[in-house]
Amino acid sequence: MxxxxxxxxIPLLPALAFVITFFFGKKMYSGGALIPIGAIAISCIISIxxxxxxxxxxxxxxxQSYPWFAIFNLxxxxxxxxxxxxxxxxxxxxxxxxxxxGYMSHDPAKPRYFAETALFTAAMLGVVLSDNILQLFxxxxxxxxxxxxxxxxxxxxxxxxxxxxxxxxxxxxxxVMFLTGIIILFSSIFTIYNGNLPEGIYVLQFNExxxxxxxxxxxxxxxLGSEVSMLTIITLLFFGGAVGKSGQFPLHVWLPDAMExxxxxxxxxHAATMVTAGVYLVARTFPMFMGAPDALxxxxxxxxxxxxxxxTMGIVMNDIKRVLAFSTISQLGYMMLGLGMGAVxxxxxxxxxxxxxxxxxxxxxxxxxxxxxxxxxxxTQDMRQMGGVGKVMPITxxxxxxxxxxxxxxxxxxxxxxxxxxFSKDAIIETxxxxxxxxxNYIPYxxxxxxxxxxxxxxxxxxxxxxxxxxxxxxxxxxxxxxMTVPLSILAVLAxxxxxxxxTKFYRFLDETFINNFVHVNIGxxxxxGNYHLVHGHHGEPLxxxxxxxxxxxxxxxISFLIYYLKVVDMSKIVSRNNFVFKLLYNRYYQxxxxxxxxxxxxxxxxxxxxxxxxxxxxxxxxxxxxxxTIAIGEIIRKIQTGVVQSYATAVIAGxxxxxxxxxxIVEVQ
Amino acid sequence: xxxxxxxxxxxxLFLAVVALAIVTTTWITVDELPQNLADQSNIEAIxxxxxxxxxxxxxxxxxxxxxxxxxAVYIAxxxxxx
Amino acid sequence: xxxxxxxxxLSSIVFTIGLYGIMSQRNGVRLLMSVELMLNSxxxxxxxxSSYNDxxxxxxxxxxxxxxxxxxxxxxxxxxxxxxxxxxxxxxxxINILRW
Numbered sequence: 001m002x003x004x005x006x007x008x009x010i011p012l013l014p015a016l017a018f019v020i021t022f023f024f025g026k027k028m029y030s031g032g033a034l035i036p037i038g039a040i041a042i043s044c045i046i047s048i049x050x051x052x053x054x055x056x057x058x059x060x061x062x063x064q065s066y067p068w069f070a071i072f073n074l075x076x077x078x079x080x081x082x083x084x085x086x087x088x089x090x091x092x093x094x095x096x097x098x099x100x101x102g103y104m105s106h107d108p109a110k111p112r113y114f115a116e117t118a119l120f121t122a123a124m125l126g127v128v129l130s131d132n133i134l135q136l137f138x139x140x141x142x143x144x145x146x147x148x149x150x151x152x153x154x155x156x157x158x159x160x161x162x163x164x165x166x167x168x169x170x171x172x173x174x175x176v177m178f179l180t181g182i183i184i185l186f187s188s189i190f191t192i193y194n195g196n197l198p199e200g201i202y203v204l205q206f207n208e209x210x211x212x213x214x215x216x217x218x219x220x221x222x223x224l225g226s227e228v229s230m231l232t233i234i235t236l237l238f239f240g241g242a243v244g245k246s247g248q249f250p251l252h253v254w255l256p257d258a259m260e261x262x263x264x265x266x267x268x269x270h271a272a273t274m275v276t277a278g279v280y281l282v283a284r285t286f287p288m289f290m291g292a293p294d295a296l297x298x299x300x301x302x303x304x305x306x307x308x309x310x311x312t313m314g315i316v317m318n319d320i321k322r323v324l325a326f327s328t329i330s331q332l333g334y335m336m337l338g339l340g341m342g343a344v345x346x347x348x349x350x351x352x353x354x355x356x357x358x359x360x361x362x363x364x365x366x367x368x369x370x371x372x373x374x375x376x377x378x379x380t381q382d383m384r385q386m387g388g389v390g391k392v393m394p395i396t397x398x399x400x401x402x403x404x405x406x407x408x409x410x411x412x413x414x415x416x417x418x419x420x421x422x423f424s425k426d427a428i429i430e431t432x433x434x435x436x437x438x439x440x441n442y443i444p445y446x447x448x449x450x451x452x453x454x455x456x457x458x459x460x461x462x463x464x465x466x467x468x469x470x471x472x473x474x475x476x477x478x479x480x481x482x483x484m485t486v487p488l489s490i491l492a493v494l495a496x497x498x499x500x501x502x503x504t505k506f507y508r509f510l511d512e513t514f515i516n517n518f519v520h521v522n523i524g525x526x527x528x529x530g531n532y533h534l535v536h537g538h539h540g541e542p543l544x545x546x547x548x549x550x551x552x553x554x555x556x557x558x559i560s561f562l563i564y565y566l567k568v569v570d571m572s573k574i575v576s577r578n579n580f581v582f583k584l585l586y587n588r589y590y591q592x593x594x595x596x597x598x599x600x601x602x603x604x605x606x607x608x609x610x611x612x613x614x615x616x617x618x619x620x621x622x623x624x625x626x627x628x629x630t631i632a633i634g635e636i637i638r639k640i641q642t643g644v645v646q647s648y649a650t651a652v653i654a655g656x657x658x659x660x661x662x663x664x665x666i667v668e669v670q
Numbered sequence: 671x672x673x674x675x676x677x678x679x680x681x682x683l684f685l686a687v688v689a690l691a692i693v694t695t696t697w698i699t700v701d702e703l704p705q706n707l708a709d710q711s712n713i714e715a716i717x718x719x720x721x722x723x724x725x726x727x728x729x730x731x732x733x734x735x736x737x738x739x740x741x742a743v744y745i746a747x748x749x750x751x752x
Numbered sequence: 753x754x755x756x757x758x759x760x761x762l763s764s765i766v767f768t769i770g771l772y773g774i775m776s777q778r779n780g781v782r783l784l785m786s787v788e789l790m791l792n793s794x795x796x797x798x799x800x801x802s803s804y805n806d807x808x809x810x811x812x813x814x815x816x817x818x819x820x821x822x823x824x825x826x827x828x829x830x831x832x833x834x835x836x837x838x839x840x841x842x843x844x845x846x847i848n849i850l851r852w
Binding site for chain 3: 682685715731737738741743746
């Protein structure tokens with residue numbers, strides 16, 4: 001039996017684990033944690049085996065499809081792109097589940113926690129495995145739901161409930177765009193086929209979609225007086241969905257608040273897996289983006305701007321998890337930036353970006369789990385109350401240091417020595433340089449390099465503030481149990497060496513994604529559709545450019561070291577409440593205020609008033625009018641029902657009399 | 671007062687309808703009433719019929735009357751204080 | 753010979769009087785009297801048809817009917833009596849505890 005035939009088990013087992021844990025978890029060991037762990041472990045093994053198969057024969061993708069209804073199908077597609085995502089999701093999820101056994105040990109609602117994370121894993125695997133865009137969307141929504149449930153896991157806390165609501169509503173904006181994109185795509189396909197959809201193929205499958213790219217690209221529509229290709233609209237709407245899910249500007253506001261959930265949830269969902277679904281979506285539909293002239297540039301700019309924008313806010317946050325949340329947004333921006341560079345490097349952009357996605361999943365999950373370990377031990381999330389934690393938690397400190405180095409991208413260019421972040425992030429920055437060199441537009445490169453400097457500053461600030469110096473409050477921490485430190489160590493090893501081991505292989509592997517027998521597209525043709533000129537064989541950037549990321553990384557480390565360790569500059573004087581820049585950053589560019597006060601209160605409130613008027617006055621008026629009328633008539637008719645039998649008798653007799661007269665008349669007429 | 675007027679009107683309507691029906695209907699009757707000038711009473715005939723053809727209904731009726739009597743006594747009797 | 757119609761008209765007039773009583777009266781005893789009237793109008797009919805069809809069984813049935821009317825009256829009055837004991841009146845408009 002080939003391992004491929006077990007592919008359907010990958011999402012099914014966690015889903016089953018959800019059901020079992022949810023209903024029977026209370027009586028089991030540690031809230032039934034072992035069931036999701038076992039299920040995800042099996043999924044992980046299957047995923048890895050399938051991916052190894054793929055590595056050996058990249059042209060044999062796993063593709064199974066079953067009719068669902070009409071022209072839609074349910075299907076499983078494991079090509080190299082999905083394969084690496086599968087391995088990452090199942091593996092990180094497995095480690096975090098194991099970690100959660102320790103982390104959640106004091107929580108009474110463990111069955112709910114494990115059930116929901118299992119459901120989340122199943123949904124996320126569903127997103128990755130989908131072979132058509134509709135199924136992907138369904139799982140995508142399910143992922144959003146799980147995110148909502150888990151952010152609001154401690155729903156007793158008003159802030160958690162509010163954060164869950166905010167996350168749900170903000171991502172909803174993106175989801176609506178995504179759905180609109182699917183609908184426009186479907187109607188365009190319908191138009192292309194002149195309403196006669198061919199029998200036997202499912203038009204929303206990725207390969208069928210990609211076959212129609214030239215036709216879609218040729219369709220135009222007019223928006224605000226300018227002609228826009230249908231493909232551009234569709235891809236931009238897809239990207240809108242990705243913006244919502246992956247926390248890109250301007251829909252990133254939910255992600256920092258999502259840290260109200262348990263730290264494991266932050267690590268699993270809001271760092272490693274779910275937020276990368278947006279990146280995955282863009283990567284999955286990348287041929288369409290290649291064919292759209294402007295969409296990729298938008299992706300690049302939004303990504304680059306987000307990377308820079310989020311990292312500036314990360315510098316001033318005092319909540320350890322919030323720093324990491326902004327870091328996540330920033331890194332996701334890098335991934336989008338990397339994808340946007342596809343305009344120049346073609347399919348390699350997917351490889352670069354996905355490589356960063358995988359590495360980021362490892363080191364960001366590690367960062368969150370370390371933070372969770374610290375929070376678990378210290379009992380606060382405020383870094384100002386920590387300090388010197390490294391002495392009591394040595395394992396956590398070392399793993400955190402590794403993760404920070406990986407995030408900042410430390411390594412030696414030109415060699416195979418370096419953390420995983422070094423290989424992936426620097427690849428993206430180099431790609432942006434190539435883009436600049438090729439098009440004369442160096443803005444993405446500047447975004448990338450400045451964000452790298454800021455990244456290094458905020459992560460080492462976090463490290464110094466938390467782990468070094470003297471304890472600022474009496475927290476009495478302790479090292480975490482082994483169920484927490486073991487996953488930390490495994491992730492740390494991966495964060496350290498994964499990049500060096502796999503980089504070149506990884507690119508080659510992912511390049512196969514769109515050149516195999518299932519999804520076959522000609523990249524060159526697509527690039528011509530989008531008026532791009534691809535560059536091949538681009539080695540030999542100036543040495544300075546190669547070293548630039550590491551230089552800014554070290555610079556960031558030094559700045560942080562001087563300010564937060566040696567305290568050369570007293571930050572408390574600069575960082576006063578009255579400093580304009582600080583206030584701007586600390587209040588997250590007042591975007592929250594703008595959203596709440598302008599959009600929510602003015603715009604939405606106004607719309608709501610109109611809606612309320614229509615709903616309450618017109619619709620309710622009609623409904624209420626009908627019911628009030630009925631009641632009024634009933635009140636009147638009720639008077640007739642006196643309950644006095646005699647009145648009834650009178651009525652009966654009168655009726656009989658009249659009836660007889662009537663009958664008589666009719667009979668006589670005849 | 672209005673009630674009584676309505677009731678009266680309904681009753682008159684009913685009467686009119688029924689009377690009209692009675693008048694307009696052709697009743698099948700025997701041509702000549704049987705006359706027994708010697709004994710104008712028909713009590714004997716009735717008595718014979720009751721105790722021959724209708725004896726069972728008669729007995730049942732007696733039971734019904736008895737039941738009604740007992741029921742009436744039960745319903746109407748004053749409650750005995752114990 | 754008196755036509756059959758006369759008897760039927762008499763019967764219907766008696767019935768209508770009973771009907772009017774049923775509809776308009778609120779006193780329980782009067783109601784029962786009205787019911788008796790209606791019943792007796794039926795008896796008149798029975799006897800009339802019996803005579804004009806030369807069939808004795810109609811008159812026998814009249815006797816049964818009278819006996820049943822007696823039984824009905826017994827029950828009716830017994831109920832009225834017990835109501836009167838409880839409420840000191842037999843105005844049926846006020847006997848409405850089963851209403852609604």
